[in-house]
């Protein structure tokens with residue numbers, strides 16, 4: 457097999473921070489080049505400061521470093537995008553087009569580019585939203601992701617570029633802070649629960665959304681990229697699911713471990729974005745084509761997040777009883793906000 461050189465854009469973000477060590481473990485430190493618009497953060501090696509909007513520089517770096525694969529993560533997310541329409545469209549679409557063009561012209565082996573459940577809109581099914589459901593996104597972020605999906609499909613069809621993509625749900629991680637998405641509350645809540653014992657949520661208590669814990673998202677990304685080419689039947693972007701919950705469900709799980717935790721709700725402009733998205737996703741094609749299976753449900757994720765953050769912040773958790781968390785699975789075809797107002 458040809459020696460791989462992998463370039464990651466947007467490497468300092470929520471996903472990049474966790475994808476870099478995972479790729480370096482597989483391919484070796486020297487084979488994974490982290491890039492971002494920021495100056496090099498301390499503690500990260502093999503790093504190049506790179507603005508993905510600078511086409512010529514991007515092309516030069518790919519050529520000079522002998523890059524064989526790109527993971528293109530640089531983007532502007534949903535909530536920030538609604539407040540910066542032009543910049544969001546231009547970053548999200550222009551940079552993808554440059555990368556697809558470079559991949560074609562320089563004969564790269566593979567490209568990974570993340571899409572999002574934001575490609576769906578109010579006319580998509582609310583529950584069990586399937587791969588080929590109607591997509592009429594109502595945010596600039598969703599429109600840019602849907603356009604990007606078509607561009608990926610175009611470059612595969614016309615030029616054979618092996619570009620692969622996942623429609624990530626809202627991602628939750630104990631690493632870097634999230635960068636301006638509508639589901640960021642599901643990360644912030646853990647920090648505030650440990651530090652202050654209370655949280656004010658910008659979504660209503662029963663706003664159910666598809667979510668995933670970062671270790672599952674990283675594994676899904678690597679599994680998709682390692683799948684044999686002939687197994688990949690979706691060249692726009694794969695639906696991907698793990699769990700669905702509302703703020704009140706997450707608060708109830710946190711309260712099992714931190715019994716004094718309090719939450720209140722002051723919805724802002726992000727409520728309208730969340731309302732336009734499905735509550736649950738069906739990911740039959742990902743499971744069938746490359747064997748996708750999530751490992752983390754709401755219980756496991758809550759416990760793991762609190763354990764990791766409590767170590768990081770030196771704020772020990774109260775003693776847990778052995779049975780700690782049991783929670784019925786969310787029925788994917790409806791949602792009953794059983795934990796609200798408790």
Ligand SMILES: NC(=O)c1ccc[n+]([C@@H]2O[C@H](COP(=O)([O-])OP(=O)(O)OC[C@H]3O[C@@H](n4cnc5c(N)ncnc54)[C@H](O)[C@@H]3O)[C@@H](O)[C@H]2O)c1
Nearest residue numbers: 466468469470471493507508530531570572624626627635
């Ligand atoms: N985090 C989620 O919940 C989620 C969900 C669905 C899809 N995604 C997608 O995954 C990808 C990565 O998401 P994330 O959560 O890590 O985002 P993030 O906002 O945390 O990170 C994005 C990174 O891109 C960098 N960046 C911005 N402009 C740049 C430029 N011009 N040149 C180079 N770098 C630039 C930023 O500095 C930042 O480090 C994005 O495409 C996003 O749309 C994320």
